[in-house]
Amino acid sequence: MMWTDSELDQALADQPAPAFSPEARARALAALRAAEAAPARRNGKAWWLAAAAAAVVATGVTATFLSGGPAPQASAAAVQSLQQASTVVGDVRVGPGQYYYTATHDWDLGAAQTRTGKHLDAMLENVREVWIPANRSDEWLRRSGYTGRHTWIVGSDDLVKAEGDGGLFEPAKITEERGTCGDWNGRQMPQLGGSPDDGKPCDQRIGDFSAPTPRFIAQLPTDPAKLYDQLLAAAHGDKSTALKDAAGVLLSADADHAVRSTVYKALMLMPGLDVTDNAANLDGQRGVALGVSNGTLRQEIVLDPGTGRYIGDRLTLVVDGSDYWAGVKAGSVVEFNSVRIGVAEKIGVAPR
Structure with missing residues (x-):
């Protein structure tokens, strides 16, 4: 096995989707523009993560961490620490x-x-x-x-x-x-x-x-x-x-x-x-995961925090399976x- 049982069995909580009004969309765009103009952008150090933090706050989307449940205030700190550690040109x-x-x-x-x-x-x-x-x-x-x-x-x-x-x-x-x-x-x-x-x-x-x-x-x-x-x-x-x-x-x-x-x-x-901080992919690389659920399955893609590049993904069943996946449990x-x-x-x- 290339991952531990606890990593494989880790199911990320399915978060309710917030109402996405035109006002929320406008706030997100404004936050993204502000993040792009920030020093992190000018220094070229994982500025896309700064944009993530800004957009998460502006849209009301909840950040979820492997260590527990929703932690929207902690997300900005996590993104900031990743930003400071990221110096790789991607x-x-x-x-x-x-x-x-x-x-x-x-x-x-x-x-x-x-x-x-x-x-x-x-x-x-x-x-x-x-x-x-x-x-x-x-x-x-x-x-x-x-x-x-x-x-x-x-x-x-x-x-x-x-x-x-x-x-x-x-x-x-x-x-x-x-x-x-x-x-x-x-x-x-x-x-x-x-x-x-x-x-x-x-x-x-x-x-x-x-x-x-x-x-x-x-x-x-x-x-x-x-x-x-x-x-x-x-x-x-x-x-x-x-x-x-x-x-x-x-x-x-x-x-x-x-x-x-x-x-x-x-x-x-x-x-x-x-957004999930410190999410692991199959071979032990850790990154930032972006995820969305359709009520049955949760799709995530994992990004390298230093480059913003895709390094893997995972698909998790969020309800007990039936038909093709009969017997497969949620999570x-x-x-x-x-x-x-x-x-x-x-x-x-x-x-x-």
């Missing part, structure tokens, strides 16, 4: 011949039934590494797959031996795929299948929030309110999807400090969003991952 520079490297480590819930109808729920470990060349038209590399490791939530290895796994487990296998523009083995990226980008040269593709291209990043609104509206529209009104989509931009090598700033400010306008983490980034000198070789 932009990633990928030079000619180099590769933007991402490593993703996932544990996801799989569900099935045995031959006699007994429920099986297990967390399955998957890994993925991607090398993206500075010249996007050059060859990309992706290694990914199921490691064979699992932990039980409902069921056991003995039960599976006796009654079968209902298709829950696949053979452990790490595959390697290559292709220009991220068209793995010559296939268009799945996220873009059926889109206007099909068949276009690499540098002409627009992409989307789940697979942002340099052109997509460049065309994002610079106004936080407009970007929030675009995120929500792309997510068809689902706030948890909008939060996850924002993570795709925050992870992109093409999202510089200014872009990440706008994304973060846009998320601060989301009704019901809360169970059903998806949990970490993301690490770097610049690689050679394709297929992870940076140190």
Whole structure:
């Protein structure tokens, strides 16, 4: 296991969403502008966290901490301490011949039934590494797959031996795929299948929030309110999807400090969003989590306090499960991952 039982079982309290009036939205924008103009912004030290504190206060969104319940007054102090500790410049520079490297480590819930109808729920470990060349038209590399490791939530290895796994487990296998523009083995990226980008040269593709291209990043609104509206529209009104989509931009090598700033400010306008200090991702990195609940699931993305970059996310069941998740109790983490980034000198070789 890559996390302790207490970390995995930690369920963050579902906070009631405040009324988000036009006046609250105006206060949030005013607070964000004030935070951006503050010394923290001029010194370049995690100014996005200062904006977070300002927006949390202005919108009335409650900050929640792993150590206990709501603590809106403590949130400003926590953000300030993180601000003082943050001196890392977050932009990633990928030079000619180099590769933007991402490593993703996932544990996801799989569900099935045995031959006699007994429920099986297990967390399955998957890994993925991607090398993206500075010249996007050059060859990309992706290694990914199921490691064979699992932990039980409902069921056991003995039960599976006796009654079968209902298709829950696949053979452990790490595959390697290559292709220009991220068209793995010559296939268009799945996220873009059926889109206007099909068949276009690499540098002409627009992409989307789940697979942002340099052109997509460049065309994002610079106004936080407009970007929030675009995120929500792309997510068809689902706030948890909008939060996850924002993570795709925050992870992109093409999202510089200014872009990440706008994304973060846009998320601060989301009704019901809360901020959790010192939240852990899968591999022990600790950061600031932004979370929202739809009443059944709580989606969080975890950000590095020094750079504002996305370093992981988790999905928590906030009510007892049914149907697909029958037998899974409220507070169970059903998806949990970490993301690490770097610049690689050679394709297929992870940076140190």
